[in-house]
Amino acid sequence: MIVSGGLGCAPFPLLVRELRQGGCADVTVLSGAATASRLYPAERFRRGDDAVRVVEATDDGSQGRRGLVTELVAGACEEAAAVYACGPNPMLAALAEALRHLAPPPQRAEVSLEAPMGCGFGTCLGCALPAAGGEWFLCCRRGPVMEVSQVDWPGLLALPPAHVA
Numbered sequence: 001m002i003v004s005g006g007l008g009c010a011p012f013p014l015l016v017r018e019l020r021q022g023g024c025a026d027v028t029v030l031s032g033a034a035t036a037s038r039l040y041p042a043e044r045f046r047r048g049d050d051a052v053r054v055v056e057a058t059d060d061g062s063q064g065r066r067g068l069v070t071e072l073v074a075g076a077c078e079e080a081a082a083v084y085a086c087g088p089n090p091m092l093a094a095l096a097e098a099l100r101h102l103a104p105p106p107q108r109a110e111v112s113l114e115a116p117m118g119c120g121f122g123t124c125l126g127c128a129l130p131a132a133g134g135e136w137f138l139c140c141r142r143g144p145v146m147e148v149s150q151v152d153w154p155g156l157l158a159l160p161p162a163h164v165a
């Protein structure tokens with residue numbers, strides 16, 4: 001299962017291909033955006049592969065289901081072995097909350113986080129984000145892809161807006 005929000009679509013055509021070439025039987029892409037003109041074209045995820053299903057949502061209802069892409073998770077994620085997500089941090093936080101209510105949860109759930117990065121190699125500390133357990137981590141060093149359980153989601157959402165992205 002892939003959850004793609006807005007600009008978060010960028011890594012997923014390649015990941016879909018890698019998953020399928022690695023033996024994944026099927027992939028569902030939940031693709032969301034503010035409006036239809038901002039949705040990544042579904043066929044670019046599918047590339048003619050019938051084992052790739054794309055379900056769309058737009059904030060204004062101009063294409064697919066009206067609402068947030070994370071609202072699709074409960075109905076589509078129940079049998080997913082793994083979930084990969086990329087999008088704005090508030091979307092990822094909503095995904096983390098939705099995954100908490102799945103029984104059983106996916107064996108793997110990874111998110112690609114956003115953080116302001118000044119240096120990209122661990123010296124400016126501008127990309128520090130709160131980790132589960134009360135520590136902080138540098139997104140440029142340990143991320144940006146993290147297991148969903150490793151992030152302090154309420155703490156992340158409480159950061160000033162530039163950090164919430």
Ligand code: FES
Pocket residue numbers: 116117118119120121122123124125126127128138139140141
């Ligand atoms: S971007 Fe400077 S420490 Fe991470």
